Amino acid sequence: xxxxxxxxxxxxxxxxxxxxxxxxxxxxxxxxxxxxxxxxxxxxxxxxxxxxxxxxxxxxxxxxxxxxxxxxxxxxxxxxxxxxxxxxxxxxxxxxxxxxxxxxxxxxxxxxxxxxxxxxxxxxxxxxxxxxxxxxxxxxxxxxxxxxxxxxxxxxxxxxxxxxxxxxxxxxxxxxxxxxxxxxxxxxxxxxxxxxxxxxxxxxxxxxxxxxxxxxxxxxxxxxxxxxxxxxxxxxxxxxxxxxxxxxxxxxxxxxxxxxxxxxxxxxxxx
Amino acid sequence: xxxxxxxxxxxxxxxxxxxxxxxxxxxxxxxxxxxxxxxxxxxxxxxxxxxxxxxxxxxxxxxxxxxxxxxxxxxxxxxxxxxxxxxxxxxxxxxxxxxxxxxxxxxxxxxxxxxxxxxxxxxxxxxxxxxxxxxxxxxxxxxxxxxxxxxxxxxxxxxxxxxxxxxxxxxxxxxxxxxxxxxxxxxxxxxxxxxxxxxxxxxxxxxxxxxxxxxxxxxxxxxxxxxxxxxxxxxxxxxxxxxxxxxxxxxxxxxxxxxxxxxxxxxxxxx
Numbered sequence: 001x002x003x004x005x006x007x008x009x010x011x012x013x014x015x016x017x018x019x020x021x022x023x024x025x026x027x028x029x030x031x032x033x034x035x036x037x038x039x040x041x042x043x044x045x046x047x048x049x050x051x052x053x054x055x056x057x058x059x060x061x062x063x064x065x066x067x068x069x070x071x072x073x074x075x076x077x078x079x080x081x082x083x084x085x086x087x088x089x090x091x092x093x094x095x096x097x098x099x100x101x102x103x104x105x106x107x108x109x110x111x112x113x114x115x116x117x118x119x120x121x122x123x124x125x126x127x128x129x130x131x132x133x134x135x136x137x138x139x140x141x142x143x144x145x146x147x148x149x150x151x152x153x154x155x156x157x158x159x160x161x162x163x164x165x166x167x168x169x170x171x172x173x174x175x176x177x178x179x180x181x182x183x184x185x186x187x188x189x190x191x192x193x194x195x196x197x198x199x200x201x202x203x204x205x206x207x208x209x210x211x212x213x214x215x216x217x218x219x220x221x222x223x224x225x226x227x228x229x230x231x232x233x234x235x236x237x238x239x240x241x242x243x244x245x246x247x248x249x250x251x252x253x254x255x256x257x258x259x260x261x262x263x264x265x266x267x268x269x270x271x
Numbered sequence: 272x273x274x275x276x277x278x279x280x281x282x283x284x285x286x287x288x289x290x291x292x293x294x295x296x297x298x299x300x301x302x303x304x305x306x307x308x309x310x311x312x313x314x315x316x317x318x319x320x321x322x323x324x325x326x327x328x329x330x331x332x333x334x335x336x337x338x339x340x341x342x343x344x345x346x347x348x349x350x351x352x353x354x355x356x357x358x359x360x361x362x363x364x365x366x367x368x369x370x371x372x373x374x375x376x377x378x379x380x381x382x383x384x385x386x387x388x389x390x391x392x393x394x395x396x397x398x399x400x401x402x403x404x405x406x407x408x409x410x411x412x413x414x415x416x417x418x419x420x421x422x423x424x425x426x427x428x429x430x431x432x433x434x435x436x437x438x439x440x441x442x443x444x445x446x447x448x449x450x451x452x453x454x455x456x457x458x459x460x461x462x463x464x465x466x467x468x469x470x471x472x473x474x475x476x477x478x479x480x481x482x483x484x485x486x487x488x489x490x491x492x493x494x495x496x497x498x499x500x501x502x503x504x505x506x507x508x509x510x511x512x513x514x515x516x517x518x519x520x521x522x523x524x525x526x527x528x529x530x531x532x533x534x535x536x537x538x539x540x541x542x
Binding site: 002004007009011012019020023048050051052101103105106111113139141144147154155157159161166168169190192193 | 281285325372382383385
């Protein structure tokens, strides 16, 4: 049987915990893997726990009982989160990002794994105590961010579609009114996608008036499910008639001024 | 200044490397963070390197030179990859997954972070030597998988859209013929999404005839860019007239037999 040093066990345990956020891992997995006593593994876990806390890199929680074990819970310090939001503002202020119609091109950020990984940790950390069953998003641009949040919360991602697809089986569709354009839009979700009576958070790239979020609340009602939180990367705070008031965002967008400069600030999370 | 034990440094270094796959991290980052000599950090890295190799959990590579450092390269043993493919087949064979039109419902798997994380590692490992600039996918179901592959390769994800969007700026659109239905379809990509002369891999959920992949090759030509590889989770091997011959897949789907059973097997990668 292979022998492992404490250093080696600590490295491997760290990797396994980090790769399974918010999933309880029974200590027997580690005692079997390393042919080590539970007390030895517990000491290894103290090392991991202490250093994550010391460096504000998330935390290790111990869950007692028969189904117990340890789990990694993601987190980022206030300072590092704020620094991330500030960096994002600088990147977004690049004048080449302004496109006809006074939109801000941000697709590259929504599909940049390093940006989305950090944003996902910040949003997930704000939902961690809600014990949700699903993270819900609407296609397309918010999918990687919602995926990261779902991964960090250890739950399934659900993607609401704009149109029904033959590969989805029976679907539930609703109409909703876009808060910014006032147009009626459609969203649909496979009946197989979600269990009845579920608790959800909604994650998206950008919040305008919040019509889409209201639509999600309606859609979830059809699944006897409820929305416990909303998180977006960028909040268009320029919009005066918000339909939704409780949500978290990372960056505030206040439109583009007369000099053609995009007004961007870390969100109220960092005030 | 804080003092850190070797155990603590090893845990923190493991976390940082794992969270930045295929990104070169200069050793100065670690010497500064832990107020430790380069030789000390090098010894820490040997511990991480050895245990990852011992447990087939990927590898640590050392890059020499001024821009050098260390990086984590993802990987999974042949046995664990095959075990994953076999598990996936069992899950997909559930009769409740067959939906009208003899389609297999697999959306939940494509949006399951634990499944997609492992699938992403397997596909990324097969592209790691190609030094690609982008991972490309077409909306919608393949986005999380393509995102994981992009993350593991340390590159940007590019999502080709079915329709042009006002938030994308100038776009390039092409028409292509779906290999299975024979219908003409459209795909478009923002001109800002990709630099000219790039090397790409295409990742998707499902391969039928390969018409979409051919479309991607045409679209990339418009960006003077080339496709170096294709990876899918599930390959419909029932389709006799494949338009594409070089690609990797994890699971083979051979249709649904007369008893209503889906025929699924680990792909030829595991033969």
